[in-house]
Amino acid sequence: MAIVSDADLDDFAALAVDLACKDSCEILRDDSSDSDGAGGYQNITWPVVATVACLISDAGRQPTEPIIAAKLDGKTFQTIMLPRGTDVRESDRLRINGTTTYHIIDVSTETYEVLKPVFVWRE
16 A cells, blocks of 8 residues: 555645746757768757746755866756656756756656656756
8 A cells, every 4th residue: 555645646746836836847859860961960959848837946066167178167957846747858958937958967756756856957
């Protein structure tokens, strides 16, 4: 017997979205690799596959400046909380409030998920 039923989790998730998720998140998914004209491929188009409510949190993560190819590459790490059961993949991108695009590092899966935490970075 489960401690919390799926119906209870759905109710908690709906309440959490109503109370905390005040931003809008577009989930962008590359549907194909586009030719770069020189024999290679790159992701040019990222169509929107879903728009959901979200919550952005710094979650205590510190910005870092790793050195890549002999230059500093500043990154800000954050956690974005999405509604329970949202289809999001590590290969997706998230655009918050139509402006800032985030690259996904990890999508957490939890047994008793109320909100889905997605760990991201932005440049």
